[in-house]
Amino acid sequence: MPSVLVVEDDKNVAKELVLRLRSEGYRAVAVHDATAGVASAVDSHPDILLLDINMPAGGGLSVAARVSNMPDTADIPIIFLTATTSPEINAQADAFDPVALVEKPSDPRLLMDTISRAIAEHKAESVSG
Numbered sequence: 586m587p588s589v590l591v592v593e594d595d596k597n598v599a600k601e602l603v604l605r606l607r608s609e610g611y612r613a614v615a616v617h618d619a620t621a622g623v624a625s626a627v628d629s630h631p632d633i634l635l636l637d638i639n640m641p642a643g644g645g646l647s648v649a650a651r652v653s654n655m656p657d658t659a660d661i662p663i664i665f666l667t668a669t670t671s672p673e674i675n676a677q678a679d680a681f682d683p684v685a686l687v688e689k690p691s692d693p694r695l696l697m698d699t700i701s702r703a704i705a706e707h708k709a710e711s712v713s714g
Contacts, residue, residue, distance in 0.1 A: 587704045590631040591615040592622035592648055593666065594640040598689070602635065609697050619643030623651045626658050632704050633684070638667040638674060646674075649681040662703045666691065 589611050593599040599615035606613035616625050619642060626634060626648070634652065636645030645665055652658040663683045667674065670688075678686055684703040687696055 586610060586612050587633070588612040588614075588629065588631040589633050589635060589700065590622070590625050590629065591635045592617075592619070592625075592640070592645060593635070593637040594618060595637070598637075605693055605697065606700075609701075611700070619645075619647045619651075622648040626652050626661060627655065630658060631661060632707065633700060634661055634663045635700075636663055636665050637689075638665050638678060639669060646677055646681075649678075649683075653681055660707075662707045664696075664699060664703060 589606050591599050591602045591613060593602065593615060594617050596617060599617065603613040603615045614625065614629070616622050618640060622636065634648070636648050638645040649663055652661060663681055665678045665683050665686045666689050667686065668689045675686060685699045687699065
C-alpha cells in the first residue's frame, strides 16, 4: 500500500486529505509543521510528500529544501499544495522539480489522479533505474 505524508498546517484540510487518501487505499499521515514534516519524511520515507507551501515556522519550500538535500529522502516525489498565486513562490517551488503544483482548494479527483500517477511513475523509475 503506497504511503503519503501530508504536511499541512490547517488541521481541517489535513484531516480531509488523510481521510480521502485512506479511502483511496493509501497509508496517509499528516503533520502540521515543517520540522515534523522533515522528521516524518526521514522516519517513514513515504512514497510521496504533499507539502503546503505557506505554513508558519517554515513552509513546504523549507521542507522540500531539507528533504531534497538528504540522501535518504532526496528521491521522494513532491506535490506542492498552495493557495498563493504568487509567480515568485511558484518559481521557488519549481526549483525543486515537483510532480505538480496544485492550487487549494483543489479538485479532489484531480489531486488523487496526480498522486496516483506520481507514485506509479516513481516506482517505474526505481525499477528501471
